[in-house]
Amino acid sequence: MENNTTNHSRRSFLKSSLLAGGGLMISFSGLAKFNFDGKTTVVNGSEEWSEVTGYIKITPDNLIKILNPNPEFGQNVMTSLPMIIAEELDVDWQKIMVEMGPHDNMKLGPQFTGGSNSVRMYWKPLREAGAAARNMLMQAAAQTWAVPVEEITTKAGTLYHEKSGKSGTYGAFASKASAIAIPKGVKLKDIRSFNTVRNSKKNVEGQKIVTGKPLFGMDHTQEGMLIAMIEHPHAFGMKLKSFDATETLKMPGIKDVFSMKLYEDGFEQAGFDTRTFNDLLVVVGNTTWEVMNARKKLKVIWEPIAERKETIAGFRGKNEVTIPAGLESTTTQLAKMTALAKQPAKQLRRDGDPETAFKNAAHILERTYTAPFLAHNCMEPMNFFAHVTEEKALLVGPHQAPGWIEPTVSKILNLPPDKIEIQMTRMGGGFGLRAYGHYVIEAALISKKVKAPIKLVYSREDDMTYGIYRPMYMATYRAALDANKNLIAFHVKGGGIPEHAVHPNRFPAGTVDNYLAEGWEIPSNITIGAFRAPGSNFNAASEQSFLDELAEFAGKDPIDFRLALLKRGKENPVGKNNEYDADRYAGVLNLVKEKSGWNAPENKKYSRGVAAYFCHNSYAAHVVDMVKKDGQPYVERVFSALDCGVVINPDAAINMVQGAVVDGIGNALYGGLTHKDGAAEQNNFNRYRMIRMKEAPKTIEVHFVENNIDPTGLGEPPFPPVFGAVANALHKNMGKRFYNQPFSKDFATK
Amino acid sequence: MAVYNLKINGQTKQVDVDPATPILWVLREHLDMPGTKYGCGVAMCGACTVHLNGVAVRSCQLPVVAVGNKEITTIEGLSENGDHPVQKAWLEHDVAQCGYCQTGQIMTAAALLKANPHPTEAQIDTAMSGNVCRCGTYVRIREAIQSAAKQQ
Numbered sequence: 001m002e003n004n005t006t007n008h009s010r011r012s013f014l015k016s017s018l019l020a021g022g023g024l025m026i027s028f029s030g031l032a033k034f035n036f037d038g039k040t041t042v043v044n045g046s047e048e049w050s051e052v053t054g055y056i057k058i059t060p061d062n063l064i065k066i067l068n069p070n071p072e073f074g075q076n077v078m079t080s081l082p083m084i085i086a087e088e089l090d091v092d093w094q095k096i097m098v099e100m101g102p103h104d105n106m107k108l109g110p111q112f113t114g115g116s117n118s119v120r121m122y123w124k125p126l127r128e129a130g131a132a133a134r135n136m137l138m139q140a141a142a143q144t145w146a147v148p149v150e151e152i153t154t155k156a157g158t159l160y161h162e163k164s165g166k167s168g169t170y171g172a173f174a175s176k177a178s179a180i181a182i183p184k185g186v187k188l189k190d191i192r193s194f195n196t197v198r199n200s201k202k203n204v205e206g207q208k209i210v211t212g213k214p215l216f217g218m219d220h221t222q223e224g225m226l227i228a229m230i231e232h233p234h235a236f237g238m239k240l241k242s243f244d245a246t247e248t249l250k251m252p253g254i255k256d257v258f259s260m261k262l263y264e265d266g267f268e269q270a271g272f273d274t275r276t277f278n279d280l281l282v283v284v285g286n287t288t289w290e291v292m293n294a295r296k297k298l299k300v301i302w303e304p305i306a307e308r309k310e311t312i313a314g315f316r317g318k319n320e321v322t323i324p325a326g327l328e329s330t331t332t333q334l335a336k337m338t339a340l341a342k343q344p345a346k347q348l349r350r351d352g353d354p355e356t357a358f359k360n361a362a363h364i365l366e367r368t369y370t371a372p373f374l375a376h377n378c379m380e381p382m383n384f385f386a387h388v389t390e391e392k393a394l395l396v397g398p399h400q401a402p403g404w405i406e407p408t409v410s411k412i413l414n415l416p417p418d419k420i421e422i423q424m425t426r427m428g429g430g431f432g433l434r435a436y437g438h439y440v441i442e443a444a445l446i447s448k449k450v451k452a453p454i455k456l457v458y459s460r461e462d463d464m465t466y467g468i469y470r471p472m473y474m475a476t477y478r479a480a481l482d483a484n485k486n487l488i489a490f491h492v493k494g495g496g497i498p499e500h501a502v503h504p505n506r507f508p509a510g511t512v513d514n515y516l517a518e519g520w521e522i523p524s525n526i527t528i529g530a531f532r533a534p535g536s537n538f539n540a541a542s543e544q545s546f547l548d549e550l551a552e553f554a555g556k557d558p559i560d561f562r563l564a565l566l567k568r569g570k571e572n573p574v575g576k577n578n579e580y581d582a583d584r585y586a587g588v589l590n591l592v593k594e595k596s597g598w599n600a601p602e603n604k605k606y607s608r609g610v611a612a613y614f615c616h617n618s619y620a621a622h623v624v625d626m627v628k629k630d631g632q633p634y635v636e637r638v639f640s641a642l643d644c645g646v647v648i649n650p651d652a653a654i655n656m657v658q659g660a661v662v663d664g665i666g667n668a669l670y671g672g673l674t675h676k677d678g679a680a681e682q683n684n685f686n687r688y689r690m691i692r693m694k695e696a697p698k699t700i701e702v703h704f705v706e707n708n709i710d711p712t713g714l715g716e717p718p719f720p721p722v723f724g725a726v727a728n729a730l731h732k733n734m735g736k737r738f739y740n741q742p743f744s745k746d747f748a749t750k
Numbered sequence: 751m752a753v754y755n756l757k758i759n760g761q762t763k764q765v766d767v768d769p770a771t772p773i774l775w776v777l778r779e780h781l782d783m784p785g786t787k788y789g790c791g792v793a794m795c796g797a798c799t800v801h802l803n804g805v806a807v808r809s810c811q812l813p814v815v816a817v818g819n820k821e822i823t824t825i826e827g828l829s830e831n832g833d834h835p836v837q838k839a840w841l842e843h844d845v846a847q848c849g850y851c852q853t854g855q856i857m858t859a860a861a862l863l864k865a866n867p868h869p870t871e872a873q874i875d876t877a878m879s880g881n882v883c884r885c886g887t888y889v890r891i892r893e894a895i896q897s898a899a900k901q902q
Contacts, residue, residue, distance in 0.1 A: 074848030074885050202844050209849035210840045211832035212785015212825035216850060219784035252751070252768060288788070289775040290768075379789050379797060379850040379884050428787075428850025429884050460790040651844055655890065659847050662886025685794035685882060694875040696888035 055085055055101070055108070055129050062171025064091055064157060067101035069108035070118045071400050072205075073430035075656060075715045077118045079204045080648040081126060084119075087196040088130025088189055091170070092156040098204045103402045103422040111424075112401035114435050114530065116616035116713020119648055123711050127188050133177075135186045137170050140177035144168075191646060191708045200651035205426070215426040217397035218457070220385045225453045226255060228446045229291045231281040231298055232466060235678030236526045237327045238302040240279040247297035248283060253290030256450055257283050257298070262441060263412075271314030272404045274436045276467035276527040284450055288457050305525065324523050327678035330472075333497055334370070336522055337474045341368065345493055345518035349504035351575045352514035354480075357489035361480035365553055369477070369542035371741040372672035373497075374470035374531055375688060380428020381463040386443035387453035392419040393444060394453075398427035398434055405437035409444055432530030436468055464688060465680040469673060470531035472497040473538040477546040480514070485554040487565070489514035492543070498524045501535035506614060507585060508547070510578035511569035526675065532663070533716035536615035537723065541668065541741065544611035544724025549737060558610050558728070559593050562586075580614040587705050588612055588621040588641040595703050596623035596639035606636070609729025613721040617712035618644040619705075620721050622661065626729040632747065633733045635665050635726065638700040642718060645709035657718045658700040664722025666691025669744045689744075754814050758783075759827025769815035774798045776814050777824060785825035785853050789882070796881030797850065799857040800824050806861035808880075825853040828860060836860045839898035847885035855881045859895045867902050869895070 057065040066082035066089075082098045101108050109125060134154060141159040142149035145166050153160045160167045208215055233239060245257035262278045263269065281300065285291040307325045311318060358364060384397035393413055399405060402422040410417050427434055443456035458466070473496045480489035490512040494502035504517035531537065551561035563586055570582035589612050597603050598610075603625070612621035625637040638661050647653045670689035674681045682688035723741070730738045738746060753766045758781070765780045777783040777800070786809055789797030793808035800809045801823035828834045836859045846852045855878070862869060862877040869877065874895050883891070 074846075076847070202841065203846060205849070206841045206844060206846060207832055209846045209852050210825075210837040210856060212783075212853040214784045216784075216787075218788065219778075221782075221784075287775060287779045289771050289779070292791075293770075377884055379787075379795070379848065379882065381788070427848060429848045431884070460792070460795075655844060655847065655887070658889050659886035662888055663884065666886065684792050685790045686792055690795075690882045690884065691886070691888075692879040692882065693888040693892065694879045696886070696892075698871070698889075698892075700889050 055126070056089065056133050058170050058174035060171050060175060062157065062169040063097065064095065064170065065097040065099060067099055067108070069101045069111055070122065071111065071113040071402070071424050071427065072100065073113055073398070073400060073427035073434065075113065075118060076203055076649065076652045077113070079201055079652060080119060081122055082204070083196050083201055083648055084123060084126040085130040087194055088127045089134050090154045090156065093196050093201060095157065100424060100426075103424055105403045111403050112435070113430065114400050114432065116618065116716040119711045120617065120713055128186070131186045131188050132182055135183045136177040136180045137173050139180050139183070140173035141168060144173065144176065197648050198646065198650065201649055203652065216380050216428050217383050217385065217425040218380050218428065220396050220425060220455065222385065222387065222453050225385070225455055226284050226286065226450065227288045227291050228282055228284045228443070228450075228454045228456045229288075229295060229459065230442060230456070230462065231283065231295055231300065232277040232462065233302050234465070235302075235327055236276070236467065236675070237305055237325060237678040239277065239305045240281055241301040241303035243281055243301070244299040247299070248294045251290065251294035251297060253286035254294045255284045255286070257281075258449065260445060260449060262438065262445070268318075269310060269312045270404065270408050271312060272401065272436050273312070273408050273438070273441070274468055274527055274529055275438055280442060282446055284446065284454065291457075292459060322523055323525050326525065328524060328526060329676050329678075330372070330674040333472060333522070333675075337370075337472075337495055337497065340520050340522060341474055341476055341493065341495055343520070345495070345520040348502055348517040348519050349509060349575070349577075350516050351509070351512070352489070354489045354491055354514040354516040357514035358478070358480045358491070361488065362483040363481040363485065363553070364478060365481070365550055366476065366478045367546055367549060367737075367739060369475050369545065369739050371473045371538050371541065372674060373472045373526065373528075374667060374671045375464045375673050375682070376429070376431045376433035376468075376531060377464065377688065377690065378427070378429030378431060378433060381460055382433075382439045382458040382466075383456060384440050384443035385453065385455045386447035388413060388444050388448040392421070394421050394423070395440060395444060396423040396425060397440070397443070398425050398430070399437070399440060400427070400430045400434040404435070405440045408437060408441060412441055413444055413448065431532045432534065433468055436529050460685070461683040464673070465683050467527035468529035469526065470534075470537065471499055471501070471528040473501050475501070475538070475542045477542065479546070479550050481554065487512055487550065487554070491516045493518040493520070495520040495522070497522045497526070498528060501538040503535055503539060503579070505575075505577045505579045506539070507569065507580055508543075508565055510573045510575055510582075511565040513574055515574065533615055533720045536613060536716070536720040537667075540611060540613040540615075540720030541723030541727060544613065544721060545727040545737070545739070548609070548611070548724070548728040548731070559589055559598060562589055562612065580619075584619050584643050584705070585612065585614055588619045588643050591641035591703055591705055592621040592623050592639055595641065595701065598623065607633075607729045607732035609725040609727065609732065611721040611724030611728060613717070613724070615720060616716045618642065618714060618717035620718040622718070622721050622725040624722070624725040624729040626733045628733065633730055634695065635697050635729065638697050640700060640702045640718060641705065642702065642714070643705035643707070644714045644717065645707060645711040647704050648711060650704070653704065653714055654702040656714050657702045660715075660718035661700050661722050662691060662696050664719050665695070665697070665726055668723040668726045668741060669695070670742050672742045672745075752815075754817070756814070756817060756822060757819065758822045759824060765814070767814055770813050772810050773800065773812045773814060773817065773822065774809040777809065783824055783826050787850055787854060789851065789854070794882070795851070795854075796858055797854040799854040799881065801857060801861055804861065804864055806858045825857060828857065834860060835898040835901050836863065836895070839894040839901070842897060843890045843894040845887050845890040845894050847887055851881060851883045855883065855891055859891070859898070863895070863899055863902065868899050871896075
C-alpha cells in the first residue's frame with residue numbers, strides 16, 4: 001500500500017534553492033503546473049530570511065526552520081505537518097523552529113484546510129521533502145569528505161562518517177547541499193522506525209496563545225488602517241433599496257458611508273464565492289467601536305429581492321442556480337419539507353427489489369428525523385485586512401483556502417495573481433465557514449474604494465445572521481424485516497433546504513440485499529455551506545439513531561447488530577460503489593465495545609448510547625454514558641474509537657476528538673438557527689445556545705486503532721456519530737426517542 | 751471624547767476616547783493590547799475577560815468611564831514571562847485548539863483560583879460556564895485548572 005520512495009514524476013515536485021546568505025531550502029508544489037527540471041535556483045542578494053519561502057530552511061550556523069504550508073484553524077497543523085518533515089529530515093524536534101508559510105501554491109502545494117485533508121494530502125509530499133533534503137545533505141558531506149554517500153549516517157541534525165570519525169552539522173553542509181540536484185527515488189523511512197511522528201508534541205504556538213500574542217486576523221493592524229463594517233439586510237430575501245447616512249456621518253471617527261456591489265451582474269462565481277447579500281452598505285471609520293455605534297444611526301430602506309439566477313463554476317463544472325424570492329420562516333419550511341417528503345424523489349441508489357421486499361415484509365419500521373440550520377459560530381467573527389492599490393493587493397486574515405479565493409480577487413480587482421499577496425493568519429475557528437470567500441472580496445473592494453488599508457470586521461450579529469449555514473434537513477428511514485426480524489430492505493429518503501445530506505453509498509448500503517436511497521431538495525435564499533462533516537453530521541444522527549431503534553425492535557444488541565451487517569458487507573457485499581471498508585468500520589466498533597466495557601455490569605447505571613460512522617476517509621465510534629444532573633440529561637463520560645491510519649501527534653489527536661465530542665453534544669442538544677419572515681431569530685450567544693463547561697463530559701477517553709495505513713482525516717470524522725450516540729443515550733435516559741434536533745427543545749415536555 | 755488615566759498591568763496608560771467606549775476596545779484599538787478578544791459584545795462568551803481589582807469581568811460591557819482608579823489586569827500582564835500557574839497548566843495539558851477564546855478562559859480561571867485556590871469540580875464548572883469554546887476544549891480546561899490549583 002505504501003510507496004516508500006520519493007517520486008517526482010507525478011503530483012509532487014521538489015526544488016531546492018540557496019537561501020540568501022547561504023543555506024538549503026527545499027520546497028514542494030502539489031500542483032502539476034510545471035515540470036521538474038532537477039536544477040537548483042540560487043537566490044542572491046538580500047540577507048533577509050523572510051524573503052525566502054519553502055518548507056525547510058537551514059542556516060550555516062545550523063538554525064533549522066520548518067514552514068507549515070497549511071492554514072491553521074485549530075486542527076494543529078502548525079505542529080503536525082512540520083513533524084512529518086522533521087521525521088524524514090532527521091532533526092531534533094526540540095531544536096527546530098516552526099513558522100507559518102507564505103501563501104504560494106506553486107511552492108507550498110494546495111494550502112487549503114477542509115475536508116479533513118491537511119495531513120492526508122501533505123503526508124507523502126512532506127515526507128519526500130524531508131527525505132530529499134536529508135539525502136542532499138548526505139551527498140554534500142560525502143563529497144566534502146570524499147567518501148561514499150552510502151557510508152554517511154545522520155542523527156538529529158548531524159551527519160556522521162563512522163569509519164573516518166568525521167561529523168558535521170546540517171548547517172555546515174547546507175550551502176553545498178543546496179547546489180545538488182534533487183535526488184529521485186530516495187528511500188523513505190520505515191513507518192515502524194518513526195521517532196518524531198507518533199510521539200506527542202506540544203502545540204508549537206501554545207506559548208503565544210496563552211500569552212495573548214496577536215496571532216489572529218482580528219488582531220492584525222497596520223499604520224493608517226481604517227475599520228469597515230457592512231450593514232446587511234436583517235432578513236434573507238431582502239436587499240438594499242436606499243439609505244440616509246446623515247446622522248451616521250456626524251458620529252465621531254466616521255470617514256465614509258457608501259453602498260457598492262459585491263459582484264457585478266452576471267458575475268460567474270467560483271464554487272466557494274458564495275454570496276448572501278450582494279448590495280453592501282459600508283460604514284468606514286477609525287475604530288471598531290465607533291463604526292459599531294455609527295451603524296445604529298443608519299436609516300435604511302430594504303426591499304424584497306426578485307428571483308434570480310446565479311452561475312456557479314464549482315469543482316464539478318458550471319451550474320446555474322435559481323435563488324427564489326420570498327421571506328422564509330422555519331414553520332413554513334418544515335411544512336414544505338413534510339409535504340415534499342411524501343412526493344417522489346430523485347433516486348440515488350438502488351439494490352435488489354426494495355418495493356417487493358417492503359410489500360412482503362412481516363414488519364416495517366419507519367421514522368422521520370429533522371435538523372435545523374446551524375450557524376458555525378467560530379469564536380473569531382469573520383474579518384479580513386485589505387490594502388488594495390492600483391498596482392497590487394495585500395490581503396491578511398483568516399481563511400481556510402486562500403488559493404480558492406485568489407482567482408476571484410484577481411478577476412474582481414483586475415490584478416494578476418502575482419500582484420496579490422495573501423497572508424494567512426491563525427484562524428479563530430473555521431468549521432467550514434472560512435472556506436467561503438465573500439468577506440475577503442468585500443474587504444478588497446472596500447479598500448480599493450476608500451484607497452486605504454482597511455480591516456473588515458463582522459460583529460457577532462453580522463456573523464451569525466449572514467448565512468452560509470449547515471442546511472436544514474429531514475430524512476425518512478424505512479426498514480423491512482422478515483418474520484424472524486431479519487433486515488431485508490432499507491430505504492432512506494432524505495431532503496434538505498436547499499440540499500439533502502444523503503450519501504447513498506455509505507453503510508448500511510452494501511449490507512442489505514434490497515436498498516433504496518433517494519433525495520429531494522427545496523431551493524432557498526438562505527445560504528448554506530460546509531459545516532464540520534457536511535451531510536455526515538446529519539446522516540450519522542438520523543441513520544445511527546434509526547439503526548439503534550431497529551436493533552432494539554429486532555431484539556439485538558446495537559453493536560452486534562451493526563457488526564452482523566458489516567460481516568455481510570465484507571463477505572458478500574451488495575452493489576459495487578460502497579465507500580467504506582467494512583473491516584475498519586467493524587474495527588472501531590469492536591474497539592469502543594472493549595474500551596467502554598460495553599457489557600460490564602458496573603456500567604449498567606449509565607444510559608448508554610452507541611454510534612459509529614465513516615466519513616472523510618476515517619472511521620469513528622463513540623459510546624456516550626448519560627446520567628441525570630439537576631434533573632436534566634447529562635453526558636458524563638464518553639469513550640471514542642478512531643481509525644485514521646497513522647496518528648501523527650497522538651495527544652493533539654486526542655484533543656481533536658475530545659473537542660469534536662463536546663462540539664457534537666452541544667450541537668445535538670442545543671444548536672439551531674430558526675427564521676421568521678426571513679430574519680434569524682438568534683443573532684448572538686444570548687439566544688443561540690452554545691455548550692458550556694458545566695454541560696461538557698467529565699471524561700472523554702479516546703482510543704486509536706493502531707495500524708500503518710497512510711493517515712486520513714481527523715477534524716471531521718469523530719463529529720457526526722456523536723449526534724447519533726447522544727440520541728441513543730437519550731432514549732435510555734428519557735424513556736423516549738428523540739427525532740428532532742436540537743434535542744433539548746423537547747426536554748421540557750417530558 | 752475625554753482623557754482617562756487607566757491603571758493597566760501595573761502601569762498608567764492615558765487614552766482620549768468616548769466615555770462609553772468599552773475597555774475591550776480601548777485595550778485592542780487604543781493601547782495595542784490585542785490579547786483580550788472580541789467574541790460577542792454582549793458578555794455571553796467571555797473571550798474579552800480581564801481582571802478589575804482581581805475580579806474577572808467582561809471588558810466588552812465595561813465602559814472606560816466606569817473604571818476610575820481600579821486596577822485592570824489583562825492577559826498581557828497576568829505574568830511577566832507567561833508563566834502564571836494557569837498559563838503553565840494550559841501548556842502542560844496542551845489545551846488550545848484554535849486558541850481564540852483561551853486568553854479569556856485563562857483570565858477567568860486565574861481569577862477563580864485567586865478567590866478560591868482549591869475549587870471543587872462543580873465550582874470550576876460554575877465559574878467557567880460564562881466562557882464559550884466552540885472547539886470544545888472544556889475537558890482539558892477543567893483538567894488544567896485542577897493542575898494549576900495543585901501547584902499553588
